[in-house]
Amino acid sequence: MRSKASSTLKSGNLDTEEYHCCQDLTDMRNTPKIQTVCEEWTIDLDVSAGVGEFDCKAAGAVPPLMDIFHRRDRAGRLPVLAYFHGGGLSSGDHHEIPEIFKLLGCVIVSCGYRLYPQAHFPDFINDAALSLAWIKRHITEFGGNPDAVFVSGHSAGAYLAATIAAFPEYLEKFCLRPHDFTGFISISGTMVTHFAVQQELYGTQDSIIVDRTALLNRASADIPPMLIITGETGLDISSRPADNKLMAEAMRCAGHSRLRHYEIPGADHQSIIDASFVHIGNFIDSLLPGNSGSREK
Numbered sequence: 001m002r003s004k005a006s007s008t009l010k011s012g013n014l015d016t017e018e019y020h021c022c023q024d025l026t027d028m029r030n031t032p033k034i035q036t037v038c039e040e041w042t043i044d045l046d047v048s049a050g051v052g053e054f055d056c057k058a059a060g061a062v063p064p065l066m067d068i069f070h071r072r073d074r075a076g077r078l079p080v081l082a083y084f085h086g087g088g089l090s091s092g093d094h095h096e097i098p099e100i101f102k103l104l105g106c107v108i109v110s111c112g113y114r115l116y117p118q119a120h121f122p123d124f125i126n127d128a129a130l131s132l133a134w135i136k137r138h139i140t141e142f143g144g145n146p147d148a149v150f151v152s153g154h155s156a157g158a159y160l161a162a163t164i165a166a167f168p169e170y171l172e173k174f175c176l177r178p179h180d181f182t183g184f185i186s187i188s189g190t191m192v193t194h195f196a197v198q199q200e201l202y203g204t205q206d207s208i209i210v211d212r213t214a215l216l217n218r219a220s221a222d223i224p225p226m227l228i229i230t231g232e233t234g235l236d237i238s239s240r241p242a243d244n245k246l247m248a249e250a251m252r253c254a255g256h257s258r259l260r261h262y263e264i265p266g267a268d269h270q271s272i273i274d275a276s277f278v279h280i281g282n283f284i285d286s287l288l289p290g291n292s293g294s295r296e297k
Helices: 004-010 099-104 123-142 156-166 195-202 240-253 277-287
Strands: 040-046 065-070 078-084 107-111 144-154 183-187 226-231 259-264
Touching (some): 065 123, 078 099, 078 123, 099 107, 123 144, 123 156, 144 277, 156 183, 226 240, 226 277, 240 259, 259 277
Parallel strands (some): 078 107, 078 144, 144 183, 226 259
Antiparallel strands (some): 040 065, 065 107
């Protein structure tokens, strides 16, 4: 039996073409409370013992803390949503998981990572890749399906998720590749050089640049299925809607055929998280095998 949340996600019929600016979905505060298939948190999970098979030191990674939202009985093979928090790569933690995401019918893994300036480029990306390697090997212990893992994030976390999708060298350190994951979801992530990385490498963050670390340098048809979402131009931060639109266009020009891009009217950099809910649900459902079975109880 599929989760009640799953049927709700389809009710908006928002599975539309790329570059479509959908109706205003920014006010999700009145979303009804739906019984979810998951109902329990495991908080501050230390995964150090579960990464012994990897040479973390050689990979430049440190095992993070995680929060996992899962069924109380840890049974089944539910789709998995890995989530990286925002905060400019310099703040935030793994406790910052959007409440509304509980309605997606997924096991949710909120992953921590080291922060700038104590951490340096690419420490936070390596940590994120290590988190995904742990998820692939251990998420069955929490009722998740390792063959249906979606990688997501907001803002800085979206930058991490998209970087891992486009730069396969980070996952290769853990004997994985981007296509080992079902799809990637970027919620208002930067596609140019991240300002914290720019500050570290060049001593300034006063301009928009596209260097070797930028997603725009890796737009290709080889990136796995991707959902790119931003808020409205003028409401979301800086050039975020524009550089995401450029990234989506560059991917399409490169021959990418499994891309969805939305700029949501009325959404700013924070409200875009809840406003992305329907699109995320549709994206996940569209990529599950046969569009059924992976959310069974």
